[in-house]
Amino acid sequence: MTIFEISKSNRIGYELPENNINDFDLNLPEHLIRKEDPKLPQVSEVDVVRHYTNLAAKNYAVDVGFYPLGSCTMKYNPKINEKIANLEGFSMIHPFQPHETTQGALKLMFELKEMLCEITGMDDMTLIPSAGAHGELTGMLIARAYHLSRGDTKRTKAIVPDSAHGTNPASAAMAGFEVVEIKSGPDGRVDLEELKNALDENVAVLMLTNPNTLGLFEKDILKISEMVHEKGALLYYDGANLNALLGITRPGDMGFDIVHLNLHKTFSTPHGMGGPGSGPVGVKKHLAKFLPIPEIVKENEEYKLNYNKPDSIGFIRSNYGNFSVMVRAYTYLKTMGKDGLKKVGQMAVLNANYLRKKVEKIMEIAYPDFCMHEFVSTCEKFTKETGVKALDIAKRLLDYGVHAPTMYFPLIVHEDFMIEPTETESKDTLDKFAEILSKIFEEAKENPDFVKNAPYNTPVRRLDDVSASRKPVFRFNFGK
Amino acid sequence: MTIFEISKSNRIGYELPENNINDFDLNLPEHLIRKEDPKLPQVSEVDVVRHYTNLAAKNYAVDVGFYPLGSCTMKYNPKINEKIANLEGFSMIHPFQPHETTQGALKLMFELKEMLCEITGMDDMTLIPSAGAHGELTGMLIARAYHLSRGDTKRTKAIVPDSAHGTNPASAAMAGFEVVEIKSGPDGRVDLEELKNALDENVAVLMLTNPNTLGLFEKDILKISEMVHEKGALLYYDGANLNALLGITRPGDMGFDIVHLNLHKTFSTPHGMGGPGSGPVGVKKHLAKFLPIPEIVKENEEYKLNYNKPDSIGFIRSNYGNFSVMVRAYTYLKTMGKDGLKKVGQMAVLNANYLRKKVEKIMEIAYPDFCMHEFVSTCEKFTKETGVKALDIAKRLLDYGVHAPTMYFPLIVHEDFMIEPTETESKDTLDKFAEILSKIFEEAKENPDFVKNAPYNTPVRRLDDVSASRKPVFRFNFGK
Amino acid sequence: MHRYIPHTPEEINEMLKEIGINSLEDLYVGVPRTIDDYNLENGKDEFTVKKELINLSKENKLFELENIFAGAGTYYHFIPTVVETLANNQRFVTAYTPYQAEVSQGTLQSLFEYQTMMCELTGMEVANSSMYDGATALAEAMLMAVRINNKTKILAASSINPEYLFTSRTYCTPQNIEIQEIKWDENGEVDINDLKNKIDSNTSAVVVGYPNFFGIIEDLKKIKEAIPENIIFIVVSEPISLSILEAPGKLGADIVVGEGQALGITPNFGGPGIGFFTTLEKYVRKMPGRIIGETKDVDGKKGYVMILQTREQHIRRARATSNICSNHALMALTNAIYMSVMGPSGLKKVAKMSYNAAHYLAKKLEEKGYKLTFKGPFFNEFVFNAGENYYERWKKLSENGILGPLPLEKSLPNFKNKALACCTEVNTKESIDNLLRHF
Amino acid sequence: MHRYIPHTPEEINEMLKEIGINSLEDLYVGVPRTIDDYNLENGKDEFTVKKELINLSKENKLFELENIFAGAGTYYHFIPTVVETLANNQRFVTAYTPYQAEVSQGTLQSLFEYQTMMCELTGMEVANSSMYDGATALAEAMLMAVRINNKTKILAASSINPEYLFTSRTYCTPQNIEIQEIKWDENGEVDINDLKNKIDSNTSAVVVGYPNFFGIIEDLKKIKEAIPENIIFIVVSEPISLSILEAPGKLGADIVVGEGQALGITPNFGGPGIGFFTTLEKYVRKMPGRIIGETKDVDGKKGYVMILQTREQHIRRARATSNICSNHALMALTNAIYMSVMGPSGLKKVAKMSYNAAHYLAKKLEEKGYKLTFKGPFFNEFVFNAGENYYERWKKLSENGILGPLPLEKSLPNFKNKALACCTEVNTKESIDNLLRHF
């Protein structure tokens, strides 16, 4: 039942204090005065409580169980971080208060930026971007500004591997680049020949994620960096997969010029049903002046915002980004420290390789090699034999109370699962997952239709998303 | 799965700060030093989070839906009350801080006591009792002290109607009284003849709840009061049902000498899976000196605790009671005020009578009369005909996502439901409940076995509580 | 190991064995080790971290709600506790994008309901399930208008939030979209003549605020009448005001965007808020962002899924309608809960109280001889000449526990000593009178 | 109507009609209307109430954790945030007693696990699912002992918490149970000779603290050896200490009770905490309080239910083992979550850190010439002579932000200028050194 169906005319869920101020007439032309109330729900407080409590119960979440969604780093979201972010001293301040009255917030941002620079090996950073994709756009705009600042107007192209996350080409396009896709090599990594052919004077930037979306480390990264820089282009790092490298190496050390991070992945801030996140962008020194406005600076022990950046790409959103997400990430970094971060990286990679070993007994591993924090497995052959698709297996996993891995991504593997366990999962959980997966394949062999019709034990059964898009219903229909 | 089965040796979920203090040896005889660690769980933080999140999901609660548990007043528990109770200024203070440093808490308690005196029509009150039953014991001890203080040692009996809640006779017995049970009259109320016969010089007190546990108002209450007092006995009010009378009348006005309240019923504090509650006890002036220690007093605008009460029954527990429950009730009273409380009473009674009208089309109403905040219905005949018991109907209700009413209480009605909707439920909810109930009776007629085997859609199906008590398993068995 | 990392030493050994390696180092095949240790502190226990962070939070000054007269896109409204309690449910907070719809109905239904509410408020036919903020929502609206119209000029009122305009420029420039500004008139409203003069055959869209950055309620009808049919009419609005202002959808808007923070979200030092984005069905395939739609499961039971995903980056890649992936879903939930609690009458009351308070302040200021900069009708914000050295006086005010009307000179150089005053239902008569004592 | 009361005027009319009456007044058949209005204020909106209550809460002084040296039954320990987050889950908080077990497995399983943990800590066989507090748990333990033994004298060490003793007297007196106190010796331990002298054929039970109110760790073995087999040995204990002290169950205890507040519950100005209650299987039918047991459902699936209810008031009425009905279940849950997070090693570390801190403080005080009152081994509390006018000095200390060792003279008149010092893991070396500066 929707909240609109619970609604009853004249029921109320609020009360406001009186403010003793006389009523002022709406001093407006009649046609600007609203005639018909918006059909918002009219419910009592307990109605609201029950509605959302019952909706929440229909959600799977990290707090419910294993969530091996590849590329998304669904690690545990510590509760202390939530508590800190909700402190009024952080949540109730206005972005335009005198900066003397927000030194705590500015200091937090400044220190977070410094810590993230250290972790990425970059020289400067902005915390403003609201998510990974927003960071990508920011980074690509910086690349654009860089070349233009040198008067180099011919660099209209951005190279993106075919294994890249969809946001990469999309962001490159939004930043005004023509996207050149290069095919991955047989080992799932950048094919140096392909790259070489694509690299010309019109190339502004190569976007990579390392480990890439197959969970494989680009071993030739130093070579790649050399090739790219030799051609006068920049190297962009999609930091979605940084979890794998914590404590071992840094994008800056590998030759990347620009990097974006996902605080809502590596740095444990919760995904909030899809957001808000935060996508800081770090750059090497020569690109610092292009970072967006405003920048946080420290002058004589005072923290300030600097709006005077003539070479900047400009504003990329209002205010200073998703501050309360930064608070969570900062709390996490204080909690983990250098020793903890190292463990994070190691255990994330250990978990992925261990699970890979378990899964390879059940499904084919797309690129059977040591993986980093995640790996891709495929059931393409099995699908051909049985008609049971990766999608069906995924749905059946839900019946067993675990979330399905990412499906059908990266696009270069078919009928695939991209599995990322993260470091916060125990061996027991991984063993259990492998066991369930194995059981489902047995089920699928014995009774393919049974699995094709999964799930059975979920709040709703398999949903028809094809006709949902064909004859879309965008909103509740109140009838007339 | 229990938390003990999730546990893994050497896994940890905590970290403590170092305090730089040197280790001191345990300066103890060897036999007082623990040899074997308690087998507490060894889990990581995410294990704990998931375990309790998943357990919570298996609970029905007021925040999930309708909870018409008669006698329990399962009304909506406002969230603001929780927030206030969790303010550090209330939750983090020590009971033995200098009273100058806890004026806020003491003032709150003092004002709460004053407000509750006004609502009950009593002259003084203690907030110390931890729950209704604890309040009863306190009240009965006061009755005992009163008679003894007058040198009247022969009053060894307490009269309790057969419809009374089990805590009443139990509390009377704990206070040292012999319990005399009197039968209810044919109209479900105190039978004046019975009462008259039972009332002699050995009677210390008559315990009543009004409205009684059948949801019926004791119309003869003024007469009863007269009879009791004439015999030198006291009249005790079990305030569990006070919700019905809010805004209309007060126990003090009806002649009651002692009253206990359940803040976790009438005053909206949550039941917390069974507690903590709070059971303040109010008395008429002549009994004030017997109230337990300590008492809160106001002297020259300063709030204090007085431990010097020579006639008091003494301590009934440590500290000053369940303070944080009082904070919630205080917040509720500030929120409702006199105007709101009146609505509470009216709508609680309206809801019960409306639902009674709906239910009487499905089940027999035990005493078909106007009810107050609740009523009792029975399916005794139906059970004889079909073998389907009230218990079975109750279990089937769970399948429909509502909580069952109180069953098999009061003991004088059989195969009964005691139904209390409370004022926070809407007409829609009541209509829906009646509809479900009616549907279940249809089901039971058509297919008794089906209903006898309910529930089907709950986290577990019908549980065997008979053998659970016969061969009790008190604790998790770790094996050896 | 660590409270967030469950591995025991024994387990690590078993796992290494299963993998067939001897040490953790062996995992990093081909990865250059460039660091031994970050130049960072070691990790700390929760109690130490908590203490440090609480202390840090106290280095920010909190003003009593009633003493806050700052708006400019971030607003203080009363937020019922129930909003916070419900939106903090960890089954919402720790869920991800609803890729597996069958176990994400909580997310999906609440976002579907949010979309419905935003459609109701704006009078539009479709809403997406969120953008990052008002500024990016506007920037994306401009890109969308150009996708629809294929013309590269956009006319935007100078009176919209400067940060929104700047952001839009950042987004539009690489697409070779030109943003031309339209002047305001003495009312603080769009100068219709200037608008008419600047419209040409290359114009894709016209953008106005409703209310605009100065709080002025633009006459959308008049503006709509001034622009040719085929030009996309983009309205940047403020959701609370829409409970008393005619819905832009009824006045000819093609796209309505804005910042939704006012709907139950704490200010958070400016983020996260939420960008809302609504339009007409006919444009939906050009729309950025995720959309939730209603459907049925195999048993015919109602359910919700993400729809029209072929517009999005993960399928359309470089040709997607936007690069947006993670959005601000949790804020959409918060908005929906807030609107559920307040309902139409509550929202209207908030709007009316805000309106009254702002008008009371304006009246009193005028009585004291202060001049309002614009003559047009305003909602709950207005610009006035605050007198000499206002910037310094404003800082002083903050030392007295008042977050006064925001000085505009830092963002609008022509507005020296001008201030943007904001009132909402949190401001009492007493607090306003108290503020006035400083003027 | 009201945000907590959903009725609309139309609905009220429909409902009255269904009932067959004309007005709400008609509902109150036979009920005398004795009031028109309470002499109370009218109700207030949430924001006003919130503001008032926040201000009221600020009239209580908060001490920094490390500066708190007060215990005496209420302790400050670090409480991991996760405990609070999970225990505040509204599906626990707003549930009632698990009368319908099939939809209460969350409650039942967590209480069953709590019972198991308490059995483990105390070394006993059965635990109930909670009592109100330590004092009532002890009082009920005495009543239980008399039910078992049918003898009306109980010997209780004078060194147990005075409020527990007082409460026990209140409970025992009406049952004609006599409580005789046993003296302490110079160690602060039970005077074995006094104990032996007082035991007679009418003695049902012996009660001692472990640690006792003065922090002294009684030698349970020695005491057990001094009392005849058939006498019930009741130990009042403190759960944190039990992670390093031998379990009373291994030293002959028949009933172990105590206050569980230290296990993850905030002090709450003294309540709610929780009384824990454990005993041996052979006595279980005499035990007060609710017990949760394991069972199976009709499909053979494991589940939990309330068991042995025939002991309880709702069935046995006047002959029940106790009148307790509502208990402190939510606090039991909180205990269980805390113990789950801390585990055996965490609890032990807390105990050891508390022990160390208290011993450090004691040592330094002694170095300064202050005398400890007792010579016996202590856990994390000890009594010392704090010098002239300590009560006044203690109040002064609080003005300096220190909640110092509690003066005992108010509760124990013979203890003038004596104080009960308490340390836990929250006290740092620096804070102790700082406290010492005031001595």
Ligand SMILES: Cc1ncc(COP(=O)(O)O)c(C=O)c1O
């Ligand atoms: C590899 C990769 N790049 C970029 C992104 C985009 O990040 P966001 O969703 O925060 O915009 C993601 C997120 O799914 C990703 O996995």
Ligand SMILES: Cc1ncc(COP(=O)(O)O)c(C=O)c1O
């Ligand atoms: C009528 C009546 N009296 C007394 C009580 C006992 O109250 P408590 O459970 O708080 O001890 C109850 C509670 O169920 C009750 O309904």
